[in-house]
Every structure is written in structure tokens, then in C-alpha cells.
Amino acid sequence: MSKPTLTLVALTLASTAACAAEVKYALWDSNQLPAYQQCATDFQKANPGISVKITQSGWDDYWTAISTGFISGTAPDVFTNHLAKYPEFARNAQLLDLSPLIARDKVKTDIYSSGLYETWGRDAKQYGLPKDWDTVAFLVNMEHAKKQGVTLAELQNMSWNPKDGGSFEQLVKKLTVDSKGNNATSPNFDKKNVAVYGYQTPGPGGMTGQTEWSHFAVSNGFKFQDAPWNGKLYYDSPKLAETLDYLAGLPAKGVSATTESTKSLGSDAMFVGKKAAIVPQGSWMISYFAGNAKFDHAWVPLPKGPTGKRATMFNGLADSIWAGSKVKEEAWKWVKYLGSADCQNTVASYGVVFPAVKGTAEKAIEAQKKKGVDSSAFMAMTKEQTFLAPIADNGSQIEEIVKNANEQVFFGKSKATDALKTASAKVNALNK
Structure with a gap:
């Protein structure tokens, strides 16, 4: 048996x-x-x-x-x-x-x-x-920053506004260097032959602008909506418009590369290739840069805005x-x-x-x-003003509408106020 x-x-x-x-x-x-x-x-x-x-x-x-x-x-x-x-x-x-x-x-x-x-x-x-x-923070090429006389303490205590850029723009100018070694504060700076850009926006962004512009906009007084699931979204906010116009205007100053020239390469690759001194990025990218940026670099908190606060999207x-x-x-x-x-x-x-x-x-x-x-900058940002990504129905349609409007701004085809007014009307019509 x-x-x-x-x-x-x-x-x-x-x-x-x-x-x-x-x-x-x-x-x-x-x-x-x-x-x-x-x-x-x-x-x-x-x-x-x-x-x-x-x-x-x-x-x-x-x-x-x-x-x-x-x-x-x-x-x-x-x-x-x-x-x-x-x-x-x-x-x-x-x-x-x-x-x-x-x-x-x-x-x-x-x-x-x-x-x-x-x-x-x-x-x-x-x-x-x-x-x-x-959360989101700034990543800085400290090897380059030290050569330009920019300290970690200065980078950790930046402020920003859409009028003159605040201390953020001043440091970005110091970090922007042309092919002859002149930085953007020098009268001899050649913005047509830039070797290292001081700051690089990842792109126009879509409905959340998570790493592209949301932190600047919210620290400038912008809010996406009154509460999650609230159908009304405030993409026509003047605070958002002046933020996008400011960021879209950085290439004309020579301190950022144009959206056209970075569309295929991307800001992350520019940083790794030492073509951009500061980029904004999320905490999910810590390991990527640790493994690929083979030079001294540091994560620092985002700059304070006109509200007097730092702000970051808190995504889960x-x-x-x-x-x-x-x-x-x-x-x-x-x-x-x-x-x-x-x-x-x-x-x-x-x-x-x-x-x-x-x-x-x-x-x-x-x-x-x-x-x-040292990733403590991301934890530090949780103690600042945090906000959620917009949570609303019809997300894929909203994404497309806002992305198209932002592209018009960043590609120089429209001022933000006009592009966002049209986009906002379309967005809010979806969720009535």
C-alpha cells in the first residue's frame, strides 16, 4: 500500500x-x-x-x-x-x-x-x-558651486520672487558660466555660448507641475483647488501666470537652456553631464543621482517665495x-x-x-x-508648506489641456495669462 x-x-x-x-x-x-x-x-x-x-x-x-x-x-x-x-x-x-x-x-x-x-x-x-x-528639493553641483564661490549655506537659504528672482536668481547667475569662464553677473557674459546653465526647469509640466513649477507657484500664493475633489481648479490664477512667465523667461537671460533644446535630453541628463548646476527633482530620484552624478552634489531645500514660505507638493x-x-x-x-x-x-x-x-x-x-x-532636505520640506496634487475627475483631459497651455508659454507662443485663461475655462467646464 x-x-x-x-x-x-x-x-x-x-x-x-x-x-x-x-x-x-x-x-x-x-x-x-x-x-x-x-x-x-x-x-x-x-x-x-x-x-x-x-x-x-x-x-x-x-x-x-x-x-x-x-x-x-x-x-x-x-x-x-x-x-x-x-x-x-x-x-x-x-x-x-x-x-x-x-x-x-x-x-x-x-x-x-x-x-x-x-x-x-x-x-x-x-x-x-x-x-x-x-517631496521636491533642489539638486546642486557642489563641485561647480565651490568654483564659482557659492556656498552650501547660501544655497540652503535662497528666496525667490517673480519680479527680480530674489537671491535664487542671483546665485543662478553666479553659477551660469559661458565658454570663456564668465558668469552671468559679468558684463562680458556671452549668453549665446553657455557652458554651464545655473538652473534648468525640467519642462512645461502638466496639470500638477510637480517638479517643474508647482513649488514656485504655491510659494507665490497659488492654489490648485479649495479641497480634493472640488471641481473648480484655479489655473487662471495670476500667481500661476507670473510664475510660468518668470520660468519661461529664464532662457532669454541665458541662465537656462531653452525648452526646445532640452526636450529630448532632459534636465536630469544635463545635470549628470555637468551642463546644469541646479535642477529640481523629487525624492524618488535620490538613488539615480547617487549612482550617476559622479561628482560632489547636494540636495537643498526649495527657496522661500513671496509668501515667506517654502512649498512642496507632498505626493503619496x-x-x-x-x-x-x-x-x-x-x-x-x-x-x-x-x-x-x-x-x-x-x-x-x-x-x-x-x-x-x-x-x-x-x-x-x-x-x-x-x-x-544626505537626503534630509526632503524631510525638511515636509515641515514647510506642503500641498497635494490636484485631485479631480477627468484627469487625463485636464492633463492634456494644461500641458498644451504650458507649452505655449514655454515655447514663447503665448503669455501665460492668455494661455491659462483659455485652459482654465476648458478645465472647469469639464467638472461642472
């Missing part, structure tokens, strides 16, 4: 393995892939009946794949979601409401940094568990479940784990992003210090 019994056991085990549920998980940041692969490995050990298959693709391709996947029925079961994207997905019933599962399993939701959980809820429904947060990503998933229970187990202290402590140990669970961001900062990176 022993031999048939062993055969039966072997067949049973093989059948169980073959029937293991696969959860497809998607994210867009390649820097985070190793950390989440480790989380998946740990999760699978604890849940042998579930396998997690992770796919990663760049930002644009990522959202195209998500959207087409909803239509074709091939979307990932779980995916990293963004505040600017989820309202439209939720409205179109593409996201699973997690609130019944959270209540059923008594999941603690007060473990996350303030405000991160709430932003992913609407009308008593919950569309994601927080995974991380980010979450993991969501596709409503069409065929493995919802298994997907929920994975999302629960992604949102747990266990996974987020693992992510923190990689020092790539600041996880959402309280106390893990500090661990990420320590991990980054061990790599020789």
Missing part, C-alpha cells in the same frame, strides 16, 4: 503547485524594482499558494499599458497608482473598493504618515493602501487592485503585505524611496547616509 500512497501524495502536491494563483503586479520605477522583488520573495515564502509576477516599464508606457489593459482585460491585478490618475479609474469602476476587506481583516490604517491614507478614499470607499511619499503613491482581477483575494493579500510595516521596512533598507508607514522614512534616510547621500 505504501507505493500507491506515495504516488497519490506526489500527484496531489504537483496539482497544488500547478494551481498556485499568480498575482500580476506592475510598477514604473526601475530603481524600486529590487526592493519590491525582495518583498515578493518574502511574501511568497509566507504564502506558498501565491506567486507574484512583477513587471516594470517607464512612466508613459506604464500608464498606456494600464489603460489599454482595462479595455482588453489584461491589466495587472495590482498596480502602483498615482493621485493624478486614480480619480478617473475609480469613476470608471476600474478599481476595487478595499474598504470591506480592510474592515473584514481589521487592517490598521493609522500606521501611515498623516494624510496619506485619506487621500485614497472617496465617498466611504478606499482605492489603495499607501506605499510611500515624496498607493497600491490598487484592478476590479477585473480574477484573483482578488490573493491580490488583496499582496496589497496588505505591500502596505505593511514588514514590506515597507524592507523597502526602507534599500534607501530608494520614503515608505508610508510611520518611522520607515527615517530608516531610509539612514540607509542613504550609508551610501554617502
Whole structure:
């Protein structure tokens, strides 16, 4: 009897393995892939009946794949979601409401940094568990700054205004150097032959202007909306218009490259190539620059604006479940784990992003210090004026409208007041 019994056991085990549920998980940041692969490995050990298959693709391709996947029925079961994207997905019933599962399993939701959980809820429904947060800071080529006589203390205490640029513009001029070594404060400066630009705006930006202009605009008195989900958006604000006109005017002064010339290369590559001395960027890029900028560089807080405050977008990503998933229970187990202290402590140990669970961001900062990176400027910005990305229905249409208006400004085809007035009318007509 022993031999048939062993055969039966072997067949049973093989059948169980073959029937293991696969959860497809998607994210867009390649820097985070190793950390989440480790989380998946740990999760699978604890849940042998579930396998997690992770796919990663760049930002644009990522959202195209998500959207087409909803239509074709091939979307990932779980995916990293963004505040600017989820309202439209939720409205179109593409996201699973997690609130019944959270209540059923008594999941603690007060473990996350303030405000991160709430932003992913609407009308008593919950569309994601927080995974991380980010703020924006300036990255400075300190090797170049020291040569130009600009100190770290000066860079850490800049102020800005749209009239004359404040101390920010004065430092940017000192950091802008032509091919003969003259900086932009010199009467001999040749703005047609610039070797190093003092500052580089990443581009026109879309509805959030996260790294491009939002921090300048809000520190100038601009606000996106009165509250999340409020349909009225203030893109026609004079405070935003003068901010965009100021930034769009920097190339004419020779201190920034034109939008046309940077469109393909990008501000990040300009910084790494020592063509731009200061660029604004989010905390999710810390590891990228640590690995690619092979010279002395430092993260510094954003400048104070006319309001007397520094300002930064405080963005929080979450993991969501596709409503069409065929493995919802298994997907929920994975999302629960992604949102747990266990996974987020693992992510923190990689020092790539600041996880959402309280106390893990500090661990990420320590991990980054061990790599020789001081990322404390991002934590410092959380204590300044923080604001959310605009959260509203019809996000993809709003993005296109605002992006087109901003491009008109940055390409010199229109003044910001005119372009934004037209854009704002279109945007607010969508959400009446």
C-alpha cells in the first residue's frame, strides 16, 4: 500500500503547485524594482499558494499599458497608482473598493504618515493602501558651486520672487558660466555660448507641475483647488501666470537652456553631464543621482517665495487592485503585505524611496547616509508648506489641456495669462 500512497501524495502536491494563483503586479520605477522583488520573495515564502509576477516599464508606457489593459482585460491585478490618475479609474469602476476587506481583516490604517491614507478614499470607499511619499528639493553641483564661490549655506537659504528672482536668481547667475569662464553677473557674459546653465526647469509640466513649477507657484500664493475633489481648479490664477512667465523667461537671460533644446535630453541628463548646476527633482530620484552624478552634489531645500514660505507638493503613491482581477483575494493579500510595516521596512533598507508607514522614512534616510547621500532636505520640506496634487475627475483631459497651455508659454507662443485663461475655462467646464 505504501507505493500507491506515495504516488497519490506526489500527484496531489504537483496539482497544488500547478494551481498556485499568480498575482500580476506592475510598477514604473526601475530603481524600486529590487526592493519590491525582495518583498515578493518574502511574501511568497509566507504564502506558498501565491506567486507574484512583477513587471516594470517607464512612466508613459506604464500608464498606456494600464489603460489599454482595462479595455482588453489584461491589466495587472495590482498596480502602483498615482493621485493624478486614480480619480478617473475609480469613476470608471476600474478599481476595487478595499474598504470591506480592510474592515473584514481589521487592517490598521493609522500606521501611515498623516494624510496619506485619506487621500485614497472617496465617498466611504478606499482605492489603495499607501506605499510611500515624496517631496521636491533642489539638486546642486557642489563641485561647480565651490568654483564659482557659492556656498552650501547660501544655497540652503535662497528666496525667490517673480519680479527680480530674489537671491535664487542671483546665485543662478553666479553659477551660469559661458565658454570663456564668465558668469552671468559679468558684463562680458556671452549668453549665446553657455557652458554651464545655473538652473534648468525640467519642462512645461502638466496639470500638477510637480517638479517643474508647482513649488514656485504655491510659494507665490497659488492654489490648485479649495479641497480634493472640488471641481473648480484655479489655473487662471495670476500667481500661476507670473510664475510660468518668470520660468519661461529664464532662457532669454541665458541662465537656462531653452525648452526646445532640452526636450529630448532632459534636465536630469544635463545635470549628470555637468551642463546644469541646479535642477529640481523629487525624492524618488535620490538613488539615480547617487549612482550617476559622479561628482560632489547636494540636495537643498526649495527657496522661500513671496509668501515667506517654502512649498512642496507632498505626493503619496498607493497600491490598487484592478476590479477585473480574477484573483482578488490573493491580490488583496499582496496589497496588505505591500502596505505593511514588514514590506515597507524592507523597502526602507534599500534607501530608494520614503515608505508610508510611520518611522520607515527615517530608516531610509539612514540607509542613504550609508551610501554617502544626505537626503534630509526632503524631510525638511515636509515641515514647510506642503500641498497635494490636484485631485479631480477627468484627469487625463485636464492633463492634456494644461500641458498644451504650458507649452505655449514655454515655447514663447503665448503669455501665460492668455494661455491659462483659455485652459482654465476648458478645465472647469469639464467638472461642472
